[in-house]
Amino acid sequence: MLSLLRRYPSFTHGVHLPDAKDDTCQEAIRQFPFAPVLVVPLSQHAGKPSVPTVREGEEVSRGQCIAAADGFVSVPQHAPVTGTVRRIGLAPSIAGAMTPAIYLEPYPGSSQEVAEGEPCNIDQSTPDDIVAAIQAAGIVGLGGAAFPTHVKLRPPDGKVMEVLMINGVECEPYLTTDHRVMLEQTDDVHTGIRYLLKATGATRAIIGIEANKLDAVDALRAAIPADLPVSVEPVAVKYPQGAEKMLITALLDREVPSSGLPLDVGVVVVNVATTAEIGRLLPHGRGIQERVVTISGPAVGRKGNYRIPIGTPLRFALEQVDLSPDVSRVFLGGPMMGQALSSLDIPITKGTSGFVAFTSAETRASPSEQPCIRCAYCVDACPIHLNPSQLGLLAMNAEYDRMADEFNLMDCFECGSCAYVCPSHIPLVQRFRVAKAIVRKRRAA
């Protein structure tokens, strides 16, 4: 209780959300069974899709590289299961369009032993070796953005990475994957930090964790190796604390410049689950073939945190956890920034941090939009101090250029806080998304 009274560092503005994490935060990570067919998309990350290195009908073993990276901003894919390549063809994706994927059928009799690769020995590797190893492991940001991690570890000339920041905030409601990883894989986290420090040349690491996960803070603190320059800092429970910029402000009191990167203030931010994955895989030279996913929400019967093979069809995963027939919405990621799915026929990918399913009871017809009453709730919520009310009015009048030129539209990172608090039920962030797309198009033209 005392912890509630302590003031933890934070950023200004933001919103307090009902965190809805109690259902799953006590649930230890459980291994998931293999689906009859696994679908591994070739594009699970930002950047160029990977190129298959297997042929249809070929047998693969779990952990084997089945698609190679295509250039620097790209990562390879590894087989999530020992089995046969059924087909290399199109598969539905989250975005809606069909994308190329490798269909694998598990080999029932296999022990499913994960293939060992060439270990990356930290003491004998150069930073470039580590970066290459991270790429070879197929590691992308597991927080949801799925940006290839090795790319941001290479600073452009003249930039210095001073601080490695490990993001264990997990401010989205319902999601507890990072929480569980921090509790159960403390050593992996620290090993990962060791790799990352060496790769980036940063002198210290900070792990930022929201104060509603103090058990994770304690666990990680207790496990800090003596020689590792790392500290674990609790931050205030506030949305969107998990955004890179907000976390940097909270812990270092630095502001990432508008349209700049954390690098501009000497920081590189890596998600804690990604870090743990680096620590878990690199010593064995393995690649990502599964990940921890929270499946929660009122429509889910067996809520929990599951280690699920990449490529497991979502429909199969939800069958395993007793999804209610009354389900009306399924969100990929959390309910604040996650995407509502129109179809369950998509595979789980590296960027999938969780699924939240609502029944029709929680999603009654949303109230109709009313005129803005300038209550300024959104102004007090916006973490980057925009004026969403004014932006919303301008958006309604299609004044997109003014939004960008006078009111810093392009700084919006779509956290949704404004739309969450709006008493007039104006879909503010939704309109900003459209406006940003239009402005980007106009500027490109």
Added chain:
Amino acid sequence: MTETTQPARPPVWPMYRSLVGIGVLCAVLIVLVFDGTRPIIARNRAEALERAVFTVLPDATRRVTFALVDERRFEPVTNGSGSLLHAGFDADDRLVGVAVEAGGMGYADTISLLYGYSPAAETIVGMQVLTSKETPGLGDKIQTDEDFLANFAALDVKLDETGTTLRHRIETVKQGTKSEPWQIDGITGATISSEAIGDILAASSAYWVPLIRRRLEDLETGGIDAAP
């Protein structure tokens, strides 16, 4: 009204010709009208003034206008500007009072008024508002409220022993509380406007009354000499 630039300089003579021509034409028109209307306007003004003077000096039948010359003596004038006084005479050519114009800031805009001073009674004997933009229905009661106007039938402006200052400065009091002859009974609801009248009268009388008393003979004799 943008002009396209001319390749050659336009001829100057037609411009002079037309401007001067129009100027002459206009001058002729204006002077004709000015000359034609001047006597009528002067008569209108005189009549309006006369009506006002006779309102604030109920006993007067004839008016002579004086100007203060060199800050110390009054001389009759027929036409003039600056500080003017209008002496009112009765049928026997006796000076019955002096009408003084005064003005000052009211509630909305400047108020100008005319008041009559009787040297014999040493009181103000009448007041009329000439122009005011006071709120209709509220502040304009200073022109219409009979109880208020009754204040000015006899308002004490006696001088003290020195002869240079008023014994009691005129003041406006709350409606129904007038107790002294130099007080004005205000109007409830038009407090500012009625106080403004009091302030204008107080300032003007403090200046003019000692002057008039000192140079009374100028007015008495001047009036007879100037009588048509």
Added chain:
Amino acid sequence: MPEPGKTLDIDTSPHLKSGASVDIIMRNVVVALLPISVFAIYLFGLAALVTLIAATLSCVLTEHLLCRANDKPSTVGDWSVVVTGVIYGLTLPPGLPVWMVIVGGVTGVGLGKFLFGGLGYNAFNPALIGRAFLQAAFPVAMTSWYAPLAADRFVTLPSSTLTLPFATPVYDVLTGPTPLAALKFDGDVTATGDLLLGLTSGSTGETGAVLILAGGLYLIARNMMNWRIPAAILLTVFVLSWIFHRIDPGSYPDPVFMLFAGGLMLGAVFMATDMVASPMTGLGCALYGLLIGALVVVIRLWGGMPEGVMYAILLANAFSPHIDNLIRPRVYGTQRRESP
């Protein structure tokens, strides 16, 4: 597990809503206004009751009928017009002829709100536009006040209330000046105790300062009112009048009198805080409050009228777009605001 053919609802994030809504905010404002209305009825009896009902009904009906006449759905359901109506009623003198109450209500909502595009676009507080119109149109009726706690207030209506439409009201009961008018025109100072308890003449709802503050605190506690506005107004009035009172206690009233006399409390808490017409940022609200407070002091001390809260708020409403323009929070990651 759902049937394979079942379609899922989709929309874009965020998928959570805070539960705040315009009508909840407005209903809470009405709740905060109720004790003040009840106290007004206790003080002025049937006159206050009739004024409040006529004011609220005229505002609500005007909005409803205008929406209907323009083939739009009625916006009465958002409760904002009820707030306008009740506040408007609270600013009127009890005993104002009902027909005048209706004229002001129609003007305030029709001219001050509907013509500007309805809720959210009214650049000025509609209740105050209605009142300002009446003040300019019927200055005598708007400055005729009944004394509070008349013995027969619950049995008879003052003769003025039911004046025939378009006729001049006749006042048969003794009227009492408001504390500010008494001070300005007669130099009488009202006892502080009466002021605090609200036992003075004045507009229907302006006298119960304690209840007004309580209502404001309720709304502030529920995050439905920007506390900076009333705080800045009251503080400015207090400090400025304290300075002048110190300089010349004879000419300038003491700060406590300035705070509790007249419509300052009602204006600061319920009218200046109209979200639509006030600035959006914290600093902007403080500046806006400062402006209102300073204008109130200037008009009260040196102006022609005893009270200036209404004018001060209307003027500040006109300033609020400029305040929002000038005071923009520094956007995260920018050095300073680029001038627009």
Added chain:
Amino acid sequence: MPLPDLPPTTPTDEFVKGLWRENPVFVQVLGMCPVLAVSNSAVNALAMGLATTFVMLMSNLLVSSLRNFIPKQVRIASYILIIATFVTIVDYVIAAISLELYNALGAFISLIVVNCLILGRAEAFASKHGIGMAALDALGMGIGFTVALLCLGGVREILGSGSLFGVALFPEAFQPWVVMILPGGGFFTLAGWLLLINYLKERREAASVMLQETPE
């Protein structure tokens, strides 16, 4: 502010256009200062309207008859000179007719000089047309202006003073709406007329669209 030249039309048309289609106040929104300032009573409105009409008529006549004589480089200066002359004349004439009216209209008679309507007519019409047409144009515009002023002055006097042309219209008990004589009332009344006219226009346009769309 000059209007675009219109194709040649009939004399009737030149006269009538100022009354409604191109009404200087309600349609062109010109000459607002006197419209608002002296429309607090019908008498003032009428006097101002007639004075403006007179100045416009005379200056249109003079400008039209001198149109081939004035080089275009100095035309604006000449027009202003001519207008100012007639305004000065009107000023003295009104003072001669009634001092009371003169005081009521105040400086606004002199301010007819800067009424952009008059300069606009001289520039846009009289300088390009014959004397007869120019006179008709001035009369039409002037009467349109006067009628508009009367519309405002009438409403403001009826509500604000309970009378029209000084004649009381209502029983003694009538409560005047003081605001209508005040500046605010001037703005509101003009806004009200414009609203009404816009609304009627909109209705008519909607109706004509309906007619076009409805098959015979």
Added chain:
Amino acid sequence: MNGESLWSIFVNAALVNNFVLAYFLGICPFLGVSAKLETAVRMGGAVMFVMLVSSVCAYGINLVLLAIGAPFLKLISFIVVIASTVQLVEMFIKKTSPTLFRALGIFLPLITTNCAILGLALFQTNKGYDFGQAIVYALGAGAGFALALILMAGVREKLELASMPNAVQGTAVALLVAGILSLAFMGFAGLGA
């Protein structure tokens, strides 16, 4: 002779008897140039400046006319002098400060037909102000004009994003706002006393 204090003249000209909102002077630019804040600010500045210059000129002309006894030339000479003053000012600014010239742009010639300028010249003569009073009067009137213009522009910019009924848009809404501002300015009544 006019004994008003300078402070009272200023407050009256700027607030109590605001040229636009109480005297209806300069309505055309007030309605025409108040849609955008930026232009309103420039116009306000230009009017303040020209008012000051023409007030000085008008004071001088009036002295001359009184001396030669030709009051009937007052109106003609005022309008001619104001028009040429504006021209001169325009040329002067163009020479000395091209930046300012660009900023004021088309507003300077527009001011010629602004009746607030001529009104100022006429009023200060009618009221019989001395030189100092005339200058303060011009400053007050200019400040009041600029204030009204800027307040109006702020409200109109805000309303630009509103969904008003069609019939209200344009001049009608500007007049409505002007009326409301005029009511609000009534609060200043009596301040200059």
